[in-house]
Amino acid sequence: MxxxxxxxxxxxxxxxxxxxxxxxxxxxxxxxxxxxxxxxxxxxxxxxxxxxxxxxxxxxxxxxxxxxxxxxxxxxxxxxxxxxxxxxxxxxxxxxxxxxxxxxxxxxxxxxxxxxxxxxxxxxxxNCTTIMMVVALQPIEELSHIKRIKVSSYQSASGAGAAAMAELQQQYSDLVNNKPLTIEKFPHQLAYNVIPQVDVFTENGYTKEEMKMFYETQKIMHSDVKCSATCVRVSSLRSHSESVWIETEKPLTVEEVRAAIEKAPGCTLKDDVFNGVYPMPLETAGEDNVFIGRIRKDISDENGLTLWLSSDQIRKGxxxxxxxxxxxxxxxxxx
The missing domain is CATH 3.40.50.720 (NAD(P)-binding Rossmann-like Domain)
Structure with a gap:
């Protein structure tokens, strides 16, 4: 080859x-x-x-x-x-x-x-944020069609490339040593901060990153699902995370969703909240799978579910x- x-x-x-x-x-x-x-x-x-x-x-x-x-x-x-x-x-x-x-x-x-x-x-x-989300949602889609998605992403510096990762590390060092900051790869200082903008804004007020999640999800999943996203840059170095709300055609139990995710390719279930077990970017960096946890019923929608996921943007993303x-x-x- x-x-x-x-x-x-x-x-x-x-x-x-x-x-x-x-x-x-x-x-x-x-x-x-x-x-x-x-x-x-x-x-x-x-x-x-x-x-x-x-x-x-x-x-x-x-x-x-x-x-x-x-x-x-x-x-x-x-x-x-x-x-x-x-x-x-x-x-x-x-x-x-x-x-x-x-x-x-x-x-x-x-x-x-x-x-x-x-x-x-x-x-x-x-797009990286789309990849990790659809891997987690595919086993749920096979249980019941997903009609609607609302998602907030927590995207690390790695999503902006190697130079951006270096800039974040340099910002932390410069702040500790009272040196002037270099801000080139992000619209604002990222160290000790979160920035509610990934990519440029479009006329509808969503960023290009957020609109990618809308259209790409439909194309990958062969679905009419509608996805509303807010993409946020956070000051972790590597691995993205997402908080995802979904509405399905029929109600699903947390137990059947957990069972489906546990068997699904590319997914690792990490969901024992009362013992502090849930996915975090510090632990998913360098890993291949999408890690999923905090699966629960959406208390505002009987057909709704909420979950949290994290995955290495440079690898699976x-x-x-x-x-x-x-x-x-x-x-x-x-x-």
Missing amino acids: NIAIVGVSGAVGQEFLRILDQRNFPIDNLVLFGSSRSAGSKYTFRNKEYEVKLLQHNDDFKDIDIAFVSAGGGTSLEYAETITKHGAVMIDNSSAFRMDKDVPLVVPECNAKDALTRPKRIIANP AALNAVQIAEYLIANNGL
Whole structure:
């Protein structure tokens, strides 16, 4: 299997290398691509050193089977034809193609088969907050159709990339040492703060991040479900969390929901509130699954349920989901 990683120097690109190795992904040849800033850099993978090539409009992807792309929407749009023209499958981590009707938007626990139909040879990786939410909601959807979702996200610095994580750490250090703060990756100081804005605002008062959760959830779950989100940046370093309220067509008990989640792929039930057991980002960082707890009836709606979840945004929210898509394609002769 010939594999390419585009954007290897970023936080998600680096996670691709770790996950491909950890999961013993079948690789005969690996080619790394980056911008002019990272071209020439070297990374070690499975005891072999690889030099990052400059991403260009040429035939470098001629023998590539799968290209994992995490270099931003502009790069994905510009280079999609170059990457796919010789037959490579492009699994794209940006938002560029997510709502394209000819591009499947895939979370393997929910709609893996969608990845087999891809007219443009592109598969889109959903937004991180959407991925972890739909993994948790899929087993509930199988019990009773979910009509409505209300969600508040608690998104760590990792969602804004490696430089943003470094900025948060530097802010804490500068505050302790009474130094001027650097504020570049977030709209305001993030250290000791929460910011009720992730991405830019749209005309309806929701941010682009919040609207992604509305549209992407419908596409992934093949559903008319309506999702209203408030996305908030918090000062944890890694792993996102979400507080989720849902309304189902028929009432469900907490016990049957817990049982469904406990058996569901990609889910880990962590729900013993009276002993202080529930998911927290400090513990879910570096883990693969979506951790779910605080499952309870919504006391304002007889058909409602409330839950809390946490998951590693860089792993399941990005790189791991893409690798799982590739694994599904290989296992089902989908290349």
